[in-house]
Amino acid sequence: MSGSKKGLLIFTFSLLLAGAEARAGELLVSRAGCHFYQLDAGKWAPGNRIDYPSLGEVVSVVPHPKDPAYSVLRKGGKTFILETACLEAIPALPPAPGAIPALPESTATPDPIPTSVSEEAPATTPTPVVEEAPEPMPAPVARLSPTKRGTSFLLSLAYWSWQESGNFITPDETVNELRLNSDGWGPAIELRFPIGQITDLSTRFSLLLGGANAATRNNNLYSSQGSSLLGLVMEPGLRWNPVERGFSMGLTLPLSIKSIAFPEAEDGYLVEYYPIRFGLLARGGWEEGRWGVGMGFGFLQSFSFPMWTVDLNLCF
Amino acid sequence: MPFVALIFALAGMGLLTQRAHAYPQTIAQGYPSCRACHFNPYGGGPLTDYGRGLGAIEMAAKWTSPLTDDERISDHSGFLGPFGTLPPWFRMQAGYRGLSLSTGLESTRQSRWITMQADVSVILKDPEDHFYAVGNLGYVPPPAALPAAQQKTAETNISREHYLAYEFNDLFSLYAGFMDPAYGIRVVEHTAYIRTKSLLNSNDQTHGVMLRLMTKRIETSIHVMLGNLYQDSTLRLSGVTIPFEVETAENTRVGVSVFSGSNQYRKRVQGALYGRFGFSPDGSLLAQYGLQEDTPTALGASTRIGDSGFLQGSARFTRGVIGLLTVERARENFNVGSSTVWRAGPAIQIFPMNRVELRFDFLATHTNSPKTVAPDLYTLLGQLHVWL
Numbered sequence: 001m002s003g004s005k006k007g008l009l010i011f012t013f014s015l016l017l018a019g020a021e022a023r024a025g026e027l028l029v030s031r032a033g034c035h036f037y038q039l040d041a042g043k044w045a046p047g048n049r050i051d052y053p054s055l056g057e058v059v060s061v062v063p064h065p066k067d068p069a070y071s072v073l074r075k076g077g078k079t080f081i082l083e084t085a086c087l088e089a090i091p092a093l094p095p096a097p098g099a100i101p102a103l104p105e106s107t108a109t110p111d112p113i114p115t116s117v118s119e120e121a122p123a124t125t126p127t128p129v130v131e132e133a134p135e136p137m138p139a140p141v142a143r144l145s146p147t148k149r150g151t152s153f154l155l156s157l158a159y160w161s162w163q164e165s166g167n168f169i170t171p172d173e174t175v176n177e178l179r180l181n182s183d184g185w186g187p188a189i190e191l192r193f194p195i196g197q198i199t200d201l202s203t204r205f206s207l208l209l210g211g212a213n214a215a216t217r218n219n220n221l222y223s224s225q226g227s228s229l230l231g232l233v234m235e236p237g238l239r240w241n242p243v244e245r246g247f248s249m250g251l252t253l254p255l256s257i258k259s260i261a262f263p264e265a266e267d268g269y270l271v272e273y274y275p276i277r278f279g280l281l282a283r284g285g286w287e288e289g290r291w292g293v294g295m296g297f298g299f300l301q302s303f304s305f306p307m308w309t310v311d312l313n314l315c316f
Numbered sequence: 317m318p319f320v321a322l323i324f325a326l327a328g329m330g331l332l333t334q335r336a337h338a339y340p341q342t343i344a345q346g347y348p349s350c351r352a353c354h355f356n357p358y359g360g361g362p363l364t365d366y367g368r369g370l371g372a373i374e375m376a377a378k379w380t381s382p383l384t385d386d387e388r389i390s391d392h393s394g395f396l397g398p399f400g401t402l403p404p405w406f407r408m409q410a411g412y413r414g415l416s417l418s419t420g421l422e423s424t425r426q427s428r429w430i431t432m433q434a435d436v437s438v439i440l441k442d443p444e445d446h447f448y449a450v451g452n453l454g455y456v457p458p459p460a461a462l463p464a465a466q467q468k469t470a471e472t473n474i475s476r477e478h479y480l481a482y483e484f485n486d487l488f489s490l491y492a493g494f495m496d497p498a499y500g501i502r503v504v505e506h507t508a509y510i511r512t513k514s515l516l517n518s519n520d521q522t523h524g525v526m527l528r529l530m531t532k533r534i535e536t537s538i539h540v541m542l543g544n545l546y547q548d549s550t551l552r553l554s555g556v557t558i559p560f561e562v563e564t565a566e567n568t569r570v571g572v573s574v575f576s577g578s579n580q581y582r583k584r585v586q587g588a589l590y591g592r593f594g595f596s597p598d599g600s601l602l603a604q605y606g607l608q609e610d611t612p613t614a615l616g617a618s619t620r621i622g623d624s625g626f627l628q629g630s631a632r633f634t635r636g637v638i639g640l641l642t643v644e645r646a647r648e649n650f651n652v653g654s655s656t657v658w659r660a661g662p663a664i665q666i667f668p669m670n671r672v673e674l675r676f677d678f679l680a681t682h683t684n685s686p687k688t689v690a691p692d693l694y695t696l697l698g699q700l701h702v703w704l
């Protein structure tokens with residue numbers, strides 16, 4: 001490699017292949033196009049997120065926040081900065097070999113060219129786009145097809161809490177506003193179906209075992225405490241994981257179905273207490289490996305009452 | 317109002333932003349200890365030079381900055397900004413934090429402006445920061461609950477910390493003076509239940525001596541408290557508090573704190589388990605759960621045992637914009653049928669430029685009472701924080 005290239009951007013990105021006997025799947029990107037050992041031709045574009053279930057890896061490509069000429073590849077919490085032109089210049093590769101061979105010695109040890117790129121420092125002096133023809137590209141030694149993100153499944157322990165209203169009718173047909181506080185714990189499952197690079201369609205089912213308190217504004221009319229509650233909350237929604245798995249957010253439409261064993265009133269009855277309610281919930285998720293914590297805040301019953309939830313998740 | 321709250325919720329979760337970038341919440345960024353950015357080893361108070369620089373280039377947006385180079389932005393983060401630097405033995409910081417508090421959104425809205433902080437801090441130090449003295453003086457408004465006549469005569473000057481610090485070596489450091497008790501996570505929300513129920517509100521500092529041990533993975537202290545010597549002697553809460561924190565993994569720190577103190581009217585024993593978790597550079601979780609035992613000394617008074625919990629997730633959507641989602645709980649007393657209070661809601665924290673912070677919170681407070689069903693309460697908070 002010529003001396004002029006020594007100062008060029010060199011990006012080295014290694015993925016260790018699970019089960020491979022030797023290191024393979026190493027990606028070298030050189031701004032001058034000298035080495036391209038890419039895993040997924042054409043996929044390295046800003047905004048993409050590439051999931052390698054077999055590797056247990058997720059690679060995110062995001063635009064550099066300061067300079068569009070650069071992009072940031074993120075993997076496992078580490079960031080690597082390289083020129084966007086390098087990504088765009090990656091050509092398509094021949095079909096993948098049946099077996100993944102070990103990386104040849106010549107490429108297993110990357111060219112020890114001094115690099116001007118640190119993993120942390122932002123590149124502030126972008127050099128022009130590739131202006132010279134790439135050197136002949138060595139035969140690819142590894143290729144993994146970018147596997148579409150599969151359906152993921154979560155098991156959760158969730159807590160829900162919300163307030164809603166109803167009415168209590170006295171024998172003289174007077175309508176009295178009734179307020180109900182409900183909360184409960186229970187197991188939940190969630191299915192996430194990928195519909196884009198960073199977007200999932202999600203459906204969550206939470207079973208609730210808890211209690212409810214109810215009282216009219218005039219407590220002398222009706223009051224009950226600790227009535228047992230059995231409920232189910234279904235939450236279809238969308239979830240975004242914009243950068244990587246460590247954080248996600250979403251918007252869901254909870255539908256709660258519940259049964260509360262209110263004690264019967266001697267001098268009246270409960271009406272307009274609906275066992276089915278709709279709502280809208282904003283959700284956040286913080287996940288590390290298989291474990292995660294989720295939180296949600298929103299409204300139930302035509303935005304009249306707040307509801308929130310906290311859950312501990314185990315992802316499969 | 318509900319639509320405003322929904323917009324908050326959506327914005328809080330970043331749905332109104334076009335793209336999400338990683339926000340290196342300090343624990344996620346590899347700063348498990350507060351000492352890197354604050355002179356006070358448990359956070360709060362004036363920033364170190366490093367903390368000023370980090371805040372300027374990591375937290376603040378560059379929307380209005382004429383500078384594009386982070387290095388220069390960091391260079392201009394000192395008290396004098398672009399006009400120079402203070403001598404290495406002297407540092408200053410001035411800050412103002414005001415709050416627009418709107419309550420009763422569910423019924424009759426009431427709003428007022430509260431000055432939470434208006435103070436100046438001065439630091440005298442040796443150039444290596446091994447020895448330093450921190451002094452703080454500010455204005456505190458008279459309590460709104462005071463009658464008007466008493467408000468006129470109420471003390472409005474306050475010092476929230478003044479202490480001497482000596483760092484013997486990389487392991488041990490000693491602090492003596494007036495400062496916050498070292499206990500739990502020192503969240504910025506001073507009205508959080510984990511602070512108010514633990515007697516750690518914004519004016520609950522104590523005189524005392526604190527010895528701190530910091531190793532690669534462990535940070536612990538023993539803080540001997542003499543109480544607030546500016547208070548009447550019968551009110552001074554003297555005792556000891558010990559926080560013990562372990563870095564169990566990268567960007568993960570868990571801890572336990574115990575606190576024992578007493579004055580003429582009460583004996584307080586409390587403990588808390590807590591953790592700070594960084595999830596790559598994108599966000600973080602703060603979690604704390606504590607129990608408090610309060611024993612009045614009055615004859616016939618019974619011991620009260622209560623709890624407080626705090627869970628807050630955060631994510632930076634872009635540089636200078638952070639979304640928060642918080643759920644809290646507290647119960648005053650387990651022994652009798654007291655109420656359990658839950659508070660939850662989203663918030664947006666915006667640093668449009670260095671030295672300026674805007675924050676908007678929407679909070680819903682929900683009370684589970686054994687006797688009544690109180691309507692949920694909505695609160696809207698808007699904060700302006702500026703500092704030099």
